[in-house]
Amino acid sequence: MSTTTEYTPKTSTGRIANFVDSRVGGSAMVKEFGRKIFPDHWSFMFGEVALYTFVLLLISGTFLTFFFDPSMTHVIYDGSYNPLKGIGMSAAMSSTMDISFDVRGGLFMRQVHHWSALLFVASVSVHMLRVFFTGAFRKPRELNWVVGGLLLIMAMAAGFTGYSLPDDLLSGNGLRIIDGVIKSIPLVGTYISLFLFGGEFPGTVVIARLYSLHIMIVPAIILLLVAVHLFMVVVHKHTQYPGPGRTNDNVVGFPVGPVYAAKAGGFFFIVFGIVALISGLFTINPIWNYGPYDPSPVSAGTQPDWYIGFVDGALRLMPGTLGNFSLDWNIPLPWGDNSLVLNVLLPALVPAGIMFTIMFTWPWIERWVTKDEREHHLLDRPRNAPFRTGMGVAGVVSYCVMWAAASSDLIATHFHVSLNDVTYWLRALFFIGPIVGFIVARRIALSLQRKDREIVLHGRETGVIQMSPEGTFTERHEPLDPYKLHQLVNYEDRQYIPAQPDAAGHISADEKRRGALSRFFFEDRVAPVTPSELAAQHAAHGHGPAEIEDSSTESIEK
Amino acid sequence: MGDHSHGSPDDSGTVAKAGAGDLDKFQDPGLPPHRKRLADTDPHAEKRAERQVALLFIISIIGTLSFFIAYFVLGRPEDISEIRLQNAMLGLGTTFAMLGIGIGIVHWAKTLMPDHEISELRHEIRPEADRQDAEQIINQVVEEMGIARRPLIRNTLIGAIALAPIPAIFMFRDLDRSGKNAGAMVEQLRHTMWDTNVRLTRDPSGTPIKAADVQLGSVFHVIPEGLNDLEDPLNEKAKAVVLLMRLDPALMHVSEERKDWHHDGIVAYSKICTHVGCPVALYEQQTHHLLCPCHQSTFDLTQECKVIFGPAGRPLPQLPITVDSDGFLVAQSDFHEPVGPSYWERGSN
Ligand code: HEM
Ligand code: FES
Numbered sequence: 001m002s003t004t005t006e007y008t009p010k011t012s013t014g015r016i017a018n019f020v021d022s023r024v025g026g027s028a029m030v031k032e033f034g035r036k037i038f039p040d041h042w043s044f045m046f047g048e049v050a051l052y053t054f055v056l057l058l059i060s061g062t063f064l065t066f067f068f069d070p071s072m073t074h075v076i077y078d079g080s081y082n083p084l085k086g087i088g089m090s091a092a093m094s095s096t097m098d099i100s101f102d103v104r105g106g107l108f109m110r111q112v113h114h115w116s117a118l119l120f121v122a123s124v125s126v127h128m129l130r131v132f133f134t135g136a137f138r139k140p141r142e143l144n145w146v147v148g149g150l151l152l153i154m155a156m157a158a159g160f161t162g163y164s165l166p167d168d169l170l171s172g173n174g175l176r177i178i179d180g181v182i183k184s185i186p187l188v189g190t191y192i193s194l195f196l197f198g199g200e201f202p203g204t205v206v207i208a209r210l211y212s213l214h215i216m217i218v219p220a221i222i223l224l225l226v227a228v229h230l231f232m233v234v235v236h237k238h239t240q241y242p243g244p245g246r247t248n249d250n251v252v253g254f255p256v257g258p259v260y261a262a263k264a265g266g267f268f269f270i271v272f273g274i275v276a277l278i279s280g281l282f283t284i285n286p287i288w289n290y291g292p293y294d295p296s297p298v299s300a301g302t303q304p305d306w307y308i309g310f311v312d313g314a315l316r317l318m319p320g321t322l323g324n325f326s327l328d329w330n331i332p333l334p335w336g337d338n339s340l341v342l343n344v345l346l347p348a349l350v351p352a353g354i355m356f357t358i359m360f361t362w363p364w365i366e367r368w369v370t371k372d373e374r375e376h377h378l379l380d381r382p383r384n385a386p387f388r389t390g391m392g393v394a395g396v397v398s399y400c401v402m403w404a405a406a407s408s409d410l411i412a413t414h415f416h417v418s419l420n421d422v423t424y425w426l427r428a429l430f431f432i433g434p435i436v437g438f439i440v441a442r443r444i445a446l447s448l449q450r451k452d453r454e455i456v457l458h459g460r461e462t463g464v465i466q467m468s469p470e471g472t473f474t475e476r477h478e479p480l481d482p483y484k485l486h487q488l489v490n491y492e493d494r495q496y497i498p499a500q501p502d503a504a505g506h507i508s509a510d511e512k513r514r515g516a517l518s519r520f521f522f523e524d525r526v527a528p529v530t531p532s533e534l535a536a537q538h539a540a541h542g543h544g545p546a547e548i549e550d551s552s553t554e555s556i557e558k
Numbered sequence: 559m560g561d562h563s564h565g566s567p568d569d570s571g572t573v574a575k576a577g578a579g580d581l582d583k584f585q586d587p588g589l590p591p592h593r594k595r596l597a598d599t600d601p602h603a604e605k606r607a608e609r610q611v612a613l614l615f616i617i618s619i620i621g622t623l624s625f626f627i628a629y630f631v632l633g634r635p636e637d638i639s640e641i642r643l644q645n646a647m648l649g650l651g652t653t654f655a656m657l658g659i660g661i662g663i664v665h666w667a668k669t670l671m672p673d674h675e676i677s678e679l680r681h682e683i684r685p686e687a688d689r690q691d692a693e694q695i696i697n698q699v700v701e702e703m704g705i706a707r708r709p710l711i712r713n714t715l716i717g718a719i720a721l722a723p724i725p726a727i728f729m730f731r732d733l734d735r736s737g738k739n740a741g742a743m744v745e746q747l748r749h750t751m752w753d754t755n756v757r758l759t760r761d762p763s764g765t766p767i768k769a770a771d772v773q774l775g776s777v778f779h780v781i782p783e784g785l786n787d788l789e790d791p792l793n794e795k796a797k798a799v800v801l802l803m804r805l806d807p808a809l810m811h812v813s814e815e816r817k818d819w820h821h822d823g824i825v826a827y828s829k830i831c832t833h834v835g836c837p838v839a840l841y842e843q844q845t846h847h848l849l850c851p852c853h854q855s856t857f858d859l860t861q862e863c864k865v866i867f868g869p870a871g872r873p874l875p876q877l878p879i880t881v882d883s884d885g886f887l888v889a890q891s892d893f894h895e896p897v898g899p900s901y902w903e904r905g906s907n
Contacts, residue, residue: 037678074790080636101641104629108648140683173836176796177852180834180899190901194743195733200793201835205735237680245589245677252589252677262667269660273653280649283642295796296761296779296829298839298851316853320833320871328832328871330906337905343871344834344899377680409854419854420867482587489584530582 038260039240039253043134046127048264052271053120054222057158060113061215067103069095070165070211072204081288089167089292092207096166096287111279117162118284119275121155121307128152132362132392134379136239138372142363144232147225149360154222156307161214163305166285167207172293174304176201177312181348184341202293242378242490244483249377303406313405314347317427351402355395362391369517371497383448384491387521390442397437401430442524449526452488456480456529457537489528496522589675597669607669611662618658625651744903748896750782750797752877757783758802758826758887766886767802772824777841778802780826782889797897799829799837800877802887805846809860816862819878821887826877827863830898831855833870848874872900 009015021027071091077084079094080101089097099106128148131137137145160178164171179201182193198205237251246252254260291297304312320327320343327343358365366388367373382389404411405426412419459477466476480488499515501507596603628647635641705712734743757766761779764786772778780800785791807823819825827848831838836852846859847866855868863874875897878890896904 035676037676081638102634104634104644105648107641107645108652111645111649173852176835183899183901184834186902188902190744190747190903191740193901195730199734199736199743200746201796202792204790235683244587247586248680250677250679252675254673255676259667259671259673262663262671266660266663266667269656269663271660273656273660276649276652276656280646280653288638293792294762295792296781296799296837296839298837312853315834315869318869320855320865320869326865326871328900338902339900339904340902341871341900343869347869409851423854423868482584483590486584486587490586531584532582 033234034257035255036234037237037251037253037255039238039246039251040260040263041241043130044238045267046123046130048267049123049271050120050127051226052268053116053123053275054226055268056112056116056272056275057120058219060109060116061162061219063109064099064113065215067095067099067106068092068165070208072167072202072207084288084291087292090207092165092167093287093292096168100288108279111282111284112275113162114284115278115282116275117159118306121152121159124148124152124155125307128359129392129396133382133385133389134239134241135376135385135388136379137363138376139363139367140375141232141236141239142367144229144236145363146360147229147232149356151222151225151229153356154218154225158214158218158222159305159307161210161218163285163308164210165207165214166287167293168285168287169290169293169297170285170287172202172295174308175206176295177315181315181344184344184348186338186340186345202295237377239377239379241381242487244486246378248375251377306403309406310399310402311348311352313402313408314351315344316408317402317405317423317430318343318347319427351398355399358395369514369521370494372494380492383445383452385494386442386445386449386525387494389445390438393441394434394438397433398430401426401433405430446524446526453526453529456485456488457534460484489530491528493525493527494522495525589677592674595669595673604670607665611666611670614658614662614665616658618655618662621651621654621656621658623651625655627651744901747898747901747904750892750897751785751794752782752798752800752889752892754889754891755882756889757882758800758879758889759783759785761799762786768885769821769824769881769887770885772802772804772887774804774806774823775843776804779829779839796835797830800826801829801839801841801848802826803841803859805859809846811861813862816876816878818880819876819890821880824879824887825859826879826887826889827857827859827874828877828893828897829874831870832865832872832874832897832899833868835899838874 007018009018017027017030069091073091074088075091075094077087077089077094077097079085079097081097084097096110099110101107131145131148160174164175179193179197182196183189185192194200196206196209197203198209238253240246240252243252254263303309318327327341327346329340329342330337331340380388382392405423408422408426409419411417412422459479462476462478464476465473467473497515497518499507499511502511597607598604625648628644628651632640632644632647635644700706736743738746758778758780759766759782761781764781764783766783767778767780778801780802781795782798785794785798788794803825805823805825807820810820810823810825812820829837829839831850831852833850833853833855836850838848838850838855838857840849840851841847841859842849848857848859848863849855850857850868850870853869855870856866857863857870857874858866862876865871865873875893875895877893879887880890882888
């Protein structure tokens with residue numbers, strides 16, 4: 001077997017590489033990734049922020065585990081913070097106090113952990129919005145969209161379980177609300193609550209149980225999902241925005257080594273630096289002001305972490321009674337009464353349920369309506385998919401209404417209006433807002449598309465006013481360079497596809513529904529300018545001034 | 559214009575891709591010409607960029623050093639303002655340490671590393687030949703297993719696999735450590751510490767309350783006597799806390815069966831919101847409303863705490879009270895209905 005000549009490396013890099021390669025075979029990986037091309041755009045950054053804040057959570061969280069005691073044993077606080085000295089609290093709260101006041105840098109780590117958590121959920125959310133509005137979820141990336149959705153849910157779960165750990169007044173109140181929501185689940189809710197708390201609320205075990213979820217199960221699931229997510233990104237390669245030279249068959253960007261790796265790696269430190277700055281200067285969750293959990297004291301004006309706000313807001317918007325009918329409803333059944341707690345069950349489950357269902361199934365809904373089975377690696381500018389932009393804005397509006405409702409008391413005191421009126425307005429907005437949001441956003445997208453058409457057909461406005469020999473004043477327009485022009489005309493022209501008969505010549509009800517939806521989405525559309533259209537335009541007007549309003553080029557098909 | 563949206567992904571063995579096949583379309587002009595940066599052409603600019611990057615790294619080193627100054631020189635702070643200061647300085651040290659490295663590297667990449675955009679072809683995610691091979695292999699595996707030909711094996715296996723996880727679910731039964739059976743577990747939600755002749759005492763001190771102490775318009779936060787002596791008071795407290803107020807009896811609408819539940823206009827109601835369980839503790843004296851701070855359920859004290867606004871669906875339960883021979887307020891009995899959030903087994907009473 002010694003017929004092949006052994007490769008002898010010359011440089012020290014070569015020697016190290018050879019050592020590693022001949023044992024674990026890394027050269028294939030370097031070949032695959034070393035110069036892999038990644039497109040660059042500022043909006044691709046949010047996913048990175050999510051990843052980096054997660055890394056910060058792992059680092060700071062691990063530090064916290066060395067000092068945190070997840071026990072509800074009753075202890076008397078005896079740390080450095082005088083106002084609470086001698087007060088009874090759980091060991092969890094007391095150890096969190098110690099992290100804050102008696103471990104040097106402990107407060108900093110707690111604040112890094114909490115700010116990173118807020119930023120983590122925020123960046124995951126914004127990242128998802130970017131993916132949605134640019135159509136990056138389309139084939140072949142549907143499954144990665146689902147993985148992203150699961151990551152969002154797990155991020156909220158991680159945040160909630162963590163928020164409950166310090167066992168202060170606020171987190172205890174949060175848990176109590178969760179307990180109330182769980183109890184509203186028909187048939188099994190009471191048992192789930194009793195099992196979770198190991199008996200009645202608050203019991204003595206729930207912190208320890210949340211702790212194993214928070215530091216082990218949930219981060220492990222997130223880590224796994226992140227791995228799957230990134231693996232799929234590599235398999236699919238990144239999408240790119242349309243532009244000259246960027247097609248559905250290529251990727252244009254920077255190679256991983258060195259430019260992309262340097263930028264992405266450097267960006268981790270920038271994210272860390274920004275989180276450190278916020279954590280150094282802005283207090284978050286000052287549990288020493290709240291005190292230990294006690295079921296009796298009030299905490300007015302306090303808010304949950306932002307990502308839980310929409311559920312809390314939905315709970316607030318729901319009326320408990322309709323006239324004389326209580327939505328906390330006793331159903332007479334053969335064996336006696338049971339309570340169906342609709343006033344809690346509906347707002348806790350239905351809005352979030354609808355939102356996540358539409359979110360998860362959207363790639364398939366869109367594929368079904370558009371009958372588009374092709375692969376897409378070029379993104380849409382949001383204006384070039386007015387129906388999708390409208391739907392996305394509708395979703396964002398309904399989320400924001402619920403979110404605002406979580407601060408209805410603050411809105412009322414801040415603007416000196418009655419709390420009840422704020423609630424009535426928000427209830428109305430909850431139903432009307434998304435519809436208005438859809439219509440307005442779609443209209444704006446369509447008019448931006450129309451503006452693009454104008455620019456292509458009439459050229460760029462130069463700001464130079466000319467007087468013609470006949471004495472009329474016009475602004476001079478300059479033709480676009482081919483790169484800019486390509487940017488404005490190269491987009492997917494989705495059209496209304498009426499319901500189609502199947503092989504037997506029959507139009508199924510499902511197909512009719514699809515046709516109706518397709519009509520609703522694509523009846524109004526702005527087609528991209530074609531070369532022949534532009535040529536006709538030039539022939540009619542020459543290259544000189546053209547009137548701004550030219551109804552003959554209107555291509556909205558009604 | 560050809561309708562290109564009907565391409566079936568399966569017919570030709572290749573995957574349909576977007577953006578192909580239109581005739582009346584503008585030609586792609588290709589990537590715009592590359593523009594050189596200053597540092598690519600001017601050696602001075604290059605040197606300057608190099609110095610800037612190095613300076614940023616030095617700022618990072620200074621940041622790390624100042625972290626240590628904050629850690630050791632400020633030592634172990636004693637009061638909250640010193641802790642705030644130390645926290646801010648640790649934070650700023652870390653900020654400079656990290657931003658120095660981060661901005662330095664990004665600046666380096668932007669000014670000095672090659673900025674030619676490169677175009678690479680996408681490869682097919684699923685070459686057709688591979689897919690056919692895979693299909694064949696799977697068919698062969700299934701065939702050799704013979705599972706389709708042996709329904710007895712298949713069905714018993716499905717049965718066994720369906721049953722096997724059920725013990726894992728049952729093992730969670732002992733998450734409830736009380737040892738009570740299911741009925742007793744749920745039953746405990748109906749009862750609180752209140753009982754005949756249990757005194758109403760102040761929260762948190764536990765001192766009893768004389769009827770004469772309760773003035774018109776005042777409000778007391780109340781716990782049952784003996785609560786503080788319990789080994790684990792929070793569980794009982796989470797159900798038993800009560801609000802005590804005195805109203806002008808002329809304002810009160812009292813139903814027939816509750817007419818002796820109050821003492822001279824002194825009424826006691828559960829403080830646990832019937833919505834999802836927050837403490838209801840804002841009392842608006844002028845309107846006689848109780849307001850829950852969590853989701854703003856509003857209860858009208860003059861109408862036996864009926865819900866007049868917000869998401870709660872039931873009135874706050876009333877605790878029947880009276881005075882004992884020493885003039886202290888006591889409970890006549892436990893609440894007549896479960897307190898706090900509703901649950902499936904609650905029913906009308
Ligand atoms: C995966 C995303 C994570 C999120 C969103 C998250 C969120 C949170 C939040 C909001 C808190 C409350 C902090 C406070 O006191 O103000 C917390 C506490 C805590 N977290 Fe996390 N965390 C995550 C991951 C981790 C990991 C991976 C660990 C450990 C390896 C960890 C360990 C802890 C510990 C020990 C506490 C309690 C100490 C304290 O409250 O100060 N966390 N977490
Ligand atoms: S808990 Fe009182 S209103 Fe929700």
